[in-house]
Amino acid sequence: MEDISILRDIIVIFTVSIGVVYVFQKIHLPSIAGFLVAGTLVGPYGLNLISDHDQVQVLAEVGVILLLFTIGLEFSLTQLKSSKSLFLIAGPAQVFGVLVLIMGGGLVFGLSMKSAIFWGMLLSLSSTAIVLKALAERRENDTLHGRSTIGILIFQDLAVVPMMLMTPFLSDNGAEGMGQILWALAQSLALVIAVVIAARVIVPKLLEHIVRTRSRELFLLTVIVLGLGTAGLTSLAGLSLALGAFIAGLLISESEYSHQALAEVLPFRDSFNSLFFVSIGMLMDPRVLLEHPFLILAMVVTIFIGKFVTGAGAALAAGVPVRSAVLSGVALAQVGEFAFILAQEGLKVGILYRETYNIFLAVSVLTMIVTPIVIQWSPKIARRTEAFQRLHQWFPGRITLRSESSKLKLKDHVIIVGYGLNGRNLSKVLGEFELPFVVLEIRGDVVQMELGTGVPIHYGDATSPTVLRQAQIEYAKVLVVSISDPFGARRIVQLARDLNSTVHIVVRTRYLKELEELQQLGANEIIPEEFETSIEISSLVLQTYKLPKQMIMEKAEQIRREGYALLRRGELPELAHHLRAGTLVDVEIETCRIEDDSPALGRSLGELSIRQRTGASVVALMRAGVTQSNPTNKSVLEVGDVLALLGTTDNLRRAIGLLGDPKSE
DSSP states (O other): OHHHHHHHHHHHHHHHHHHHHHHHHHTTOOHHHHHHHHHHHHSTTTTOSOOOHHHHHHHHHHHHHHHHHHHHHHOOTTHHHHTHHIIIIIHHHHHHHHHHHHHHHHHHTTOOHHHHHHHHHHHHOOOHHHHHHHHHHTTOTTSHHHHHHHHHHHHHHHHHHHHHHHGGGGSTTOTTOHHHHHHHHHHHHHHHHHHHHHHHTHHHHHHHHHHHTTOHHHHHHHHHHHHHHHHHHHHHTTSOHHHHHHHHHHHHHTSTTHHHHHHHHHHHHHHHHHHHHHHHHHTOOTHHHHHSHHHHHHHHHHHHHHHHHHHHHHHHHTTOOHHHHHHHHHHTOSOOHHHHHHHHHHHHHTSSOHHHHHHHHHHHHHHHHHHHHHHHHHHHHHHTTGGGGGGGGGSTTOOOOOGGGGGOOOOSOEEEEOOSHHHHHHHHHHHHTTOOEEEEESOHHHHHHHGGGTOOEEEOOTTSHHHHHHTTGGGOSEEEEOOSOHHHHHHHHHHHHHHOTTOEEEEEESOGGGHHHHHHHTOSEEEEHHHHHHHHHHHHHHHHTTOOHHHHHHHHHHHHHHHHIIIIIOOOOOOOOGGGGTSSTTOEEEEEEOOTTOTTTTOBHHHHTHHHHHSOEEEEEEETTEEEESOOTTOBOOTTOEEEEEEOHHHHHHHHHHHHOGGGO
């Protein structure tokens, strides 16, 4: 019967979670917050569908283990190489900044030193899960503020380890002193060294033998045993299961089979991670919100302001420009899921009481719910910081525009924003043709490396009008924006168009959905990587069928010409079809655009019955630059769609009338 009870509880948890998370997704709130609310509903303080507190604790412990195992599996020590300055400077600055603020405030309000330190550790942690998901959805992982935020989050994740080790010694019963803390840290360090050795020597060989069996089941079981076994060993050594789970994931992540291991574990990760957040929500008492509304509201506001200031300040200290630092500060302004783990540990050892623990949970959940909304506003917040761009000169590691930049006497030149692969190639071409150009780059290390090469590169954030003026935007002929920050690119286009109404603006973007807004802001030419990738894929597929190279090139050029004609100017494409060459003299091909007043708008091709009613055939449907041949009858027409019609002159005339003339209905 006990097993049936556990099964019933899990079914209840996931059933309620489905409904709550669905509603949260519809109103654009994070799923993690939905799981927390679902836990509150089914828990002992809600509908009391699950009232066994011991069982709740077991579910929470399992969720913690699986959460940290998957995070460790995705984490790699090699990630630190690309953001080591952010990790070594911004990460410690953010954590210690919050610690100092909370300790100072706590002592003012009468907390003991140990309690103030513990609260500082709790509130210094941000939500890795929520922030990484928000960055991914906004495609900002590769931006400067995205890398800054991720570097700080990595440091926070690792800082949880010494924080958990220190927690028992911060309780009233843990007065043994710093010696035991140092001994525990030494044990952890020895364990980490052992794990690194195992990751480099033992685990790859073991997984290599397992992979040779070509048994997916055996590989999955091995990964699970490595994870749970390592967690068990760390528990026997006196460390927490959660820490062991993280180390286990880290151990596997350093092998060459880490990607496959993550793919195998991935189906379990989301389910059990959600179980962890639900179990946390089950422990929260909603009555706390009613009993202490002003206290909780004050804490939420204080935490957001304090963590924003420390996060942005830490990024500035690492050499990040003001705008990117502000965006990082906003992203880090909530309380994270690791704080729940730390809070549970504090509850066990007596640092937190049940009432303060419930207040902490309420505050944490509210900060998590508000975070995605605030992140959406962050570009507007960052825009208001342009007056403070000169602050970057006060921090170490800064590289400003060179003094001669103010003396630049350029005219009809090209301004290149971003010195990545695209910027480098363009500058090389312009140099070969002896055309004047200047490069603006926000990464100080890149500017330092290129200063002695003769490239006219300057440090500067092009989202600032001052920087664009120093690059002589008023006299520039072309502006090329080749950065990976979509919001920054839009801001640059808007500023450049305001400062120079005649400059020709070329923008690199990743996705087709960004085209319309960039056009409205003033971009002349937009190069969507998604569209170019689709052309390259089509060409590679045709090559495998041994088609003539010239034919493949012509087809690629046709798609590119048709697509860009639609994307840039909204013109109807002139199809380069062999029928136009007279292969079939009795038929023609014509295109018809679906406008917003078309009677065919919102109807499927099957409903329209074009062939039966007009004699013309629909041979292709072009939407957002993508050509679909032989569209199905289920295809529903949208504004801007272009249909390629095949038939006689009379057939085409009737079909175009049916599609474009409201009176034809």
